[in-house]
Amino acid sequence: KQLCVKTRSTMSRLHTFSVLAVILLSHVVVHTVQEQTPTPSPAPVPCSLKSNTSCEECLQNVACLWCIPTNACIEYPVKNILPPSSVCHLNDARWGKCWLNFQVLIITVSVFAGVIIIAVIVCCCCCCKCDRIGNRKEDARVERQNRARKENKKARRSDMQMRHDEIRKKYGLAKNNPYSRMNED
Template sequence: MMDFRVLFPALLLVFGLGAVFAQTTTVQECESKNGTSCEECLRNVTCLWCIPTKSCITYPVQTILPPHALCPLNDARWGLCWMNFQILIITLAVIGGVIIIALLVCMFCCCKCENFGSKRFEARMQRQANKTKTKQEERRAEMKQRHQEIRQKYGLSGQNPYSRFA
């Protein structure tokens, strides 16, 4: 069985090389669709459509966001023709932030409530055990008292003859 520490860098290298080779082949594909429609351009995921110039451009992955000189964000389309890139980024950022905050709140609440609940449960069990123990001691004392009264009633208050066998 291969070690994960060896397998992970190898997979990263393979996928990285695949992405580089795929990028070089799609450069010509995107530029060849200049002057066509937005839908035609965006069929390829690596392409970016710019409305004012009506040009299909290869998405600049090195800069993460397309520079303003290439195409302004509110005129750039990527993935969907009806949503501009600026709204797409803002929407994804808000959804991502909400998900992260929700996960943090859930983790905090679950961990806090679980610890609090288990401490409370342990305290209740301890109180119940103490209560049971006190009742049991009271019953033992009552039984001893009753046995003592019976012994006195029948004159058996002396030492138990069987105590030496015990």
């Protein structure tokens, strides 16, 4: 009985503690949400201001393109997929990483895309070919089963016919003439 009383008092203390913890936690969350004011992110520095600096400084902004011969930091021409040669030749353009040649990047991505497309086409052709071969095998198997069933049916029918003929002979009902029943002696 004492154990039950101690357990109940411990449970009530735990319940009180958990309620207080939830209230305290909700109070902290509400105050931190109210205290946070959205701070605007600093506007990115225009690419043109980073011209005549270094490639690394220019490419800190993802929207910038570095042209090596002119040491110009240019906004990437997003209207074109590739920067036109009037802006900067592909071989001299850097975007993302200074060590990465834009022309090499395009060629590499194109080769990888081509290899992936060819691999997908080959896989599709192989799957279709295997499927057709599987269907031919399935059709041949079904045809063999049908022939075997027909042969079994013919064999059973001829066996049954032989048994019926034997029974007819045994009881004198031989069926030599189809009209023999009509000629009863």
